[in-house]
Amino acid sequence: MKKESIGYVVVFTFVVCVVFVLPLALAEGLTKPRVEANRLYAAHVAVLKAFALADATTPRDEVERIYAQSVKEVSGEDGVWKADIGGSAAVAVRYIGPGLWGSITAIVAADVSGSRLLGLEILDQVETPGLGGRIDETAFKAQFAGLKVGAEGIRVGPAGDFRNPDKEAGRVDAVAGASRTSDFIGQIVNGAIVRIKTLGGTK
Amino acid sequence: MKGQSAKIMKDGLWTNNPIFVQVLGICSTLAVTNSLKNTLIMALGVTFATAFGSATLSALKTWTPRKVRMIVQVLVLSFYVIIIDIALRAFQPEISKQLGPYVGLIITNCILMGRAEGYALANKVWPSFVDGVANGLGYGAVLMSIAAVREFLGFGSLFGLKVASDWFTPWTIMIMAPSAFFLVALALWGAKTYNASAEAKKKTAATSPGGPNPGAVSATK
Numbered sequence: 001m002k003k004e005s006i007g008y009v010v011v012f013t014f015v016v017c018v019v020f021v022l023p024l025a026l027a028e029g030l031t032k033p034r035v036e037a038n039r040l041y042a043a044h045v046a047v048l049k050a051f052a053l054a055d056a057t058t059p060r061d062e063v064e065r066i067y068a069q070s071v072k073e074v075s076g077e078d079g080v081w082k083a084d085i086g087g088s089a090a091v092a093v094r095y096i097g098p099g100l101w102g103s104i105t106a107i108v109a110a111d112v113s114g115s116r117l118l119g120l121e122i123l124d125q126v127e128t129p130g131l132g133g134r135i136d137e138t139a140f141k142a143q144f145a146g147l148k149v150g151a152e153g154i155r156v157g158p159a160g161d162f163r164n165p166d167k168e169a170g171r172v173d174a175v176a177g178a179s180r181t182s183d184f185i186g187q188i189v190n191g192a193i194v195r196i197k198t199l200g201g202t203k
Numbered sequence: 204m205k206g207q208s209a210k211i212m213k214d215g216l217w218t219n220n221p222i223f224v225q226v227l228g229i230c231s232t233l234a235v236t237n238s239l240k241n242t243l244i245m246a247l248g249v250t251f252a253t254a255f256g257s258a259t260l261s262a263l264k265t266w267t268p269r270k271v272r273m274i275v276q277v278l279v280l281s282f283y284v285i286i287i288d289i290a291l292r293a294f295q296p297e298i299s300k301q302l303g304p305y306v307g308l309i310i311t312n313c314i315l316m317g318r319a320e321g322y323a324l325a326n327k328v329w330p331s332f333v334d335g336v337a338n339g340l341g342y343g344a345v346l347m348s349i350a351a352v353r354e355f356l357g358f359g360s361l362f363g364l365k366v367a368s369d370w371f372t373p374w375t376i377m378i379m380a381p382s383a384f385f386l387v388a389l390a391l392w393g394a395k396t397y398n399a400s401a402e403a404k405k406k407t408a409a410t411s412p413g414g415p416n417p418g419a420v421s422a423t424k
Contacts, residue, residue: 009268016263016275020282027286031293038296126303131378177375 046121047071050092050109051083052145056138080199090118093195097188100180102126104135108192110149112200117154120144120189132181137162143172144189153190156182208333215337222345222387223394227313232346233383235305239362242350243343244298248309250339252283254332256315257323261331264324276319277310284309314338349386353377
């Protein structure tokens with residue numbers, strides 16, 4: 001068969017595709033359980049951090065132990081968790097909102113009445129690294145712990161160094177140079193608070 | 204063989220550097236160089252994919268019909284890039300999360316296709332592999348230098364570790380893509396000026412009476 005003939009081209013292309021795609025499918029299949037475990041672990045860490053039950057230094061085994069012991073997934077609700085924090089019931093919800101370049105997925109935890117936040121964790125975001133991407137910095141997220149929720153929710157801004165949030169006024173510093181992303185975070189947290197209030201911690 | 208490999212390495216790292224001379228892979232230079240860690244992963248990914256991709260395509264070249272050679276190149280290079288992506292997702296989920304779409308975008312890096320088309324299709328497997336390594340490292344060296352400047356001035360840190368004191372005010376522009384444009388342009392300017400001056404010195408030395416010898420070079424200074 002001539003190398004440039006249609007028959008050869010078709011057979012060669014088919015063989016090359018099979019030879020290179022099969023190992024990829026195999027690798028994907030073999031690593032799938034591990035990838036799924038990583039995804040689940042990332043979600044568990046985010047929930048625990050939002051509830052302030054773990055931090056970045058908590059070992060993996062400890063994370064799984066605390067999660068199993070202290071957190072319960074609310075059945076019938078997608079992305080809702082409850083926990084007992086210092087004798088008070090608390091709820092965390094997963095909330096997906098818009099970002100500058102793509103969706104932002106956050107976990108927001110609060111008391112069951114939704115009147116005071118316990119924490120915020122960012123599960124997924126593709127904001128500009130160094131600008132909007134700073135919403136994933138510990139200092140930015142730490143501002144939300146203990147933040148009082150006012151009648152109109154919380155407020156993100158004006159920009160600051162994340163050191164001076166006015167927690168009783170429900171205000172945190174926005175990210176300098178990323179006002180759109182900061183606004184989106186405000187919308188996401190307020191959306192999550194509405195969901196927490198709707199749930200009411202009754203389930 | 205040893206001498207040839209050394210020459211290929213020198214070409215990729217300096218004489219025919221993918222950034223300075225071939226002006227390839229500029230998109231990722233702009234995208235990832237505000238963090239040394241991400242840049243290092245990107246450079247290693249490009250080196251791996253270029254080296255193994257070029258070697259594989261060189262091995263297949265005898266049987267590859269011209270009509271479908273580019274399709275085959277994309278397929279083979281994608282194979283290696285997806286392998287990197289799968290490995291990172293399974294074994295380094297944090298890095299995979301940070302790099303996000305950048306790993307997949309290695310496929311679109313012009314260096315991979317450029318070296319496959321420009322070198323691997325006309326050379327044997329081992330030189331093609333070395334060429335891939337050399338170009339990946341040449342690309343990585345330039346990227347790391349730019350990333351060091353951007354991360355230091357933009358964040359006051361290197362590899363995420365704070366190195367500047369509190370009095371240091373980060374330059375926000377250094378985190379944004381325009382700064383990479385300025386720095387790449389400065390790097391290109393510097394390298395081209397240096398190469399042009401070295402070339403001119405060589406020519407002067409060659410045309411001077413007595414031919415190219417150290418005495419002739421110093422006489423032109």
